[in-house]
Amino acid sequence: MATLVLKFSLPRRAPSVIPGFGPTLGLTLAYLSLIVLLPLAALVIKAAGTTWAQWGVILSDSRVLSALSLSFGAALVAALINAVFGLLVAWVLVRYPFPGRRFVDAVVDLPFALPTAVAGIALTALYAPNGWLGSLLEPLGVKVAFTPLGVVVAMVFIGLPFVVRTVEPVLHDVDMELEEAAASLGADRLQTFVKVILPSILPSLLTGFSLALARAVGEYGSVIFIAGNLPGISEIAPLLIVTRLEQYDYVGATAIATLMLGISFSLLLAVNLLQKWRRGRMGG
Numbered sequence: 001m002a003t004l005v006l007k008f009s010l011p012r013r014a015p016s017v018i019p020g021f022g023p024t025l026g027l028t029l030a031y032l033s034l035i036v037l038l039p040l041a042a043l044v045i046k047a048a049g050t051t052w053a054q055w056g057v058i059l060s061d062s063r064v065l066s067a068l069s070l071s072f073g074a075a076l077v078a079a080l081i082n083a084v085f086g087l088l089v090a091w092v093l094v095r096y097p098f099p100g101r102r103f104v105d106a107v108v109d110l111p112f113a114l115p116t117a118v119a120g121i122a123l124t125a126l127y128a129p130n131g132w133l134g135s136l137l138e139p140l141g142v143k144v145a146f147t148p149l150g151v152v153v154a155m156v157f158i159g160l161p162f163v164v165r166t167v168e169p170v171l172h173d174v175d176m177e178l179e180e181a182a183a184s185l186g187a188d189r190l191q192t193f194v195k196v197i198l199p200s201i202l203p204s205l206l207t208g209f210s211l212a213l214a215r216a217v218g219e220y221g222s223v224i225f226i227a228g229n230l231p232g233i234s235e236i237a238p239l240l241i242v243t244r245l246e247q248y249d250y251v252g253a254t255a256i257a258t259l260m261l262g263i264s265f266s267l268l269l270a271v272n273l274l275q276k277w278r279r280g281r282m283g284g
Contacts, residue, residue, distance in 0.1 A: 067256075068259065070235070070237075075217040078212070083163055090167040090171055091171065094172055111160065119158065148227075151227050157222065159213075164208075174200050179197065214268060220236075
């Protein structure tokens, strides 16, 4: 009888490869919900109480539209610049040994460790009309500090490490024999890069681009100093949110924050879909 019970009993589930998968998964979901999802949900719920008339007033405000367009437009331009030059920096650090390479590699991480306020003050002192570079650019008619160009410069500064550190390990793993094979088949350097190297590093480059874009959109400390914060000219959306809060305009601040959340989520979703489409093509 005992044999029959053992024979017809349900099979035991195979042990998980990761010890304690159930508790760790529960703790992970609880932590993410508490730290990430709950604050975002509270923001969305708060914004849901805004009437359509209030949304119309906020969306028709030229100051709000200007701040949003500057924040996302400058962040997109800065991320594109970082995608190009971040790839170049990563390529040099990986492929070419030269004196001082470790020092240059360490300098790349400086925006990570540097307080954002310090970075903003340093950039302002450098690009102000009486600064080292600003005094040289001013006679040429190029004004960086207290202009949208200064916003882009600050966003490029804080976003570069994301691209370099994302692309660098992938470049390390690219087999140089593939490049030699392409060269032996008659491909020139440009063809080898476009058809052999770029497809291998493109997913990581898109990841670095999206990280740099997300960081630039939410950047505050390093931008406000060099931007000058002129309404309609160099005022960024995060500063406008703080200004509305200081004016006790909680409805306006919540609405602008919700708009930024929605646009940021849409941009990151588009980048992720592009990555998925790219992986599907490579897999096919």
